[in-house]
Amino acid sequence: VWLLFGDIITVTIGATVPTGFEHTAAEEIKEKIGVDARISKDRGRVFFPITTDKLFQVHLLRSVDNLFVVVEEYHHYQFKESKEETLMELQQLASTLPWTNALEVWKQNGTLKKKKGHRRGGNTAKSKPNCEGVGGSMASTEQQELPQENSAPEGWAGDTQAMETSTQDSDETGHGSKLIKFRVTCNRAGDKHSFSSNEAARDFGGAVQEFFQWKADMTKFDIEVLLNIHNEEVVIGIALTEESLHRRNISHFGPTTLRSTLCYGMLRLCKPQASDIILDPMCGTGAIPLEGAIEFNHSFYVAGDNNDMAVNRTVNNICHIQKRRADKGSMSGLPIDTVQWDLCSLPIRTSSVDIIITDMPFGKRMGSRKKNWDLYPSCLREMARVCRPGSGKAVLLTQDKKCFSKAISRMGGLWRKQHTVWVNVGGLHAGVYLLKRTGAVFGQTPEDVYESRGAVHMQGEEKDDKELS
C-alpha cells in the first residue's frame, strides 16, 4: 500500500497512565484533544483516536506516562491450546498486521520530537549545578542537560536516515539508508496463558525481524514494538515516547520523588482555582508544587520541608525549569516559593491557605509505622489550622491507609473525606484522599480541644484551656 506523503490518517493512540487516574487522563484528553477516550480493562491504560495532523497534541498531555500508536487490537484473542501452536501463531501474525499507518505515525512523531528539542527525560543528576537563585545566573554548567537531549533510547533523536527508510517497500532501496534497529517489549497478564512474556517477545520479535529485515537491538533501538497481552485482550503497538518521560520536571531526584504524571493527577483532583494558595508542607524534591506551578499556573505554590537536602533540591529543580524557559525566550518566573519548616508547627497565618497537597511519608519508604501514628494526627491538625474553613481542601497521598483513616476519623470536626483514588506508587498500593475543610473554626471543635491538651505549641491553646476550666 502506497501512502501519499501528507495524507491525513486516523489512528488509535494508547496511553499508559498512573493506575487510578484513568478518568483524569480521559478528562484531559477530552479537554486538550477533544475526543472521547476509552478506558481499557487493563488498568492504567486509555485509548483514543487522533488524526495525524493533530499528532503534536498528544505531547501536551500531562497525565500520561507513555504513548504508543496501535497497530492492531484484539479484544477476544483465542489462544491455541499448546505453547508451540500459540507461539507459532504469533509468529505468523507478524507478517499479516496492518503496520503501514502505525509506522507512518511513528515516522511523523519522530519529526515532531526533533522540533521540540528541549524535552528531557529525568536522569539522576551527576553534577549539581550551582543554582544562584530564581532567574539568576547559573554559575556552573549544567552537565546533565547535554546527555539528556539524546537520552534513552539512544539512536533516536537526530537519526534522520533511520526515519527515511522505514516505510519504503522492499523493492526500493533507500539512498545510503541506515538499517533500522528495533526491539519488542511484551507485557503479559493473565493466568490462562501457556507461554511467558519472554517467549512471546522472542518469537514475535523474530518474525518481525524476518518480515522487515530490521536489526534487533535491546538498548539502541529506533523502533520499540509493544506486545501487550491482558487475558484475551491483545494489543500490538509502536512506542511514541521514551521510558523516562514521566520524570519531565525533575532533574534533582530524592529518595521518593513522585513521577510528574501522578503529581498532575493529584492536582487535577483538587481543581486549583485562580489565586488559590496551595501548600505542600512535605514537598521532598518539590515535584508536586512544581508541576502545579507549570500546569496550573494561575495559583500560587509554597513548597516546604524540614530537610536541608529536600529544600535545596526543590530550589534546584525550580531553577532548572526556569532556566529552560528562559532559554526558550519565555518569561521564566514561576509562581512558587520554598520554605524550610516543621510541618507540625507551620509558620503560616491561620486560615490563609486554600489547598494542601502532599505525598505523606510511607511507613516503608520513609519514616516508620510508629512515627506515622504520632505524625498523622498532629500534621492533620496543623494543616486544618492553616487551611481556610469552608472552602479549603486537601489532597493527600499515603500508603499507610490504616493509620491515616484512623487519624481522619478523629477529626470529623475539621476534615471530611470527599473522595479517594487508589493508586500504585513504586509497586505499593496507596490512596489519594481528597478532603474538604469543614466550616468550623480551628480550636473550637470538641476533638480539637481534646487534642490540644497534648500539643505543646499551638497558639491560642492556653486560651482554650482557660475557657474550659
Next chain:
Amino acid sequence: MKLLTHNMLTSHVKGVTKGYPLLIKATEVKVNEVEFNPQFVSRMIPKLEWSALVQAAEELGHRQDLPGELVADYETNEEFLKKVHRILLEVEVLEGCLQCPESGREFPISRGIPNMLLNEDEA
C-alpha cells in the same frame, strides 16, 4: 522568598502572641520577570494583609508609590494591579533574614529559602 509568601509567614516562637508581620532584613534582593495575570492579582488582594505588604515593600526599598490603603475599584485598575503584581511576585529576597517582631529571633534566608525551624527550647 517572594513578598506574597512573606505575607503569610508568621513567627511561632513559644509564648509569642504578636509574631506577625516578620521584619525583613535583606542583603540580596533580585527582581524577576513573571507573567502578569490581572485576574490573579485582583483575586489575591482580598487574601492579603495589605499593610504588611506595604511595610515589607518599604523595607526592601521597592515600595515606589504603592498606597498605604487599598484604592477603590482596584479590580479594573490595570496600572495599580501591575504594581501589586511586581511587588507580590517579581521582587525576591535571596539572602538576609526575617525577624520576629516580638522576640527578636532571626530566621535566616539563604538561596531564597527562609529557614523557619525552631530550636527545641523555642518550640
